[in-house]
Amino acid sequence: METGDLILRYYCEGEGDRRIRDLLEEIKGKLGISYEIIGGPYNELRDKEVYERNFKPRAGLLKRRTGRSIRELRSRSGHYFVSVPGTIAVIKNGLVEWWTLGNEDIIAFLKEVLKGGREYILKLIGD
Incomplete structure (x- = not known):
């Protein structure tokens, strides 16, 4: 794939x-970057x-890159909310x-x- 296997994955x-x-x-x-929508x-x-x-094994790396804890994808009571209100992830390889x-x-982010x-995406992911 021309974009180095970059995919924008939208969970909703x-x-x-x-x-x-x-x-x-x-x-x-415009840019040839593929996307996936995981909805329903x-x-x-x-x-x-x-x-x-997908997120937990990379929690430390993602925290360093985004400044955000993946714990934001869970409620205080332990429920999981990747698709609500919506999450986008940059996937490479x-x-x-x-x-x-x-x-x-x-x-x-998309704008x-x-x-x-x-290049903007590659800068975010340190590539």
């Missing part, structure tokens, strides 16, 4: 936010599997390299990707 409830889907499509068209009805078991498999949470933060291109 239902179809997610239309603005985010439109930005992902624009990024794909909220499913805590699925969110737990995603958290445990199958691994989560960076993430942010919430529609407004996701939209701001920066459109401005800065692939």
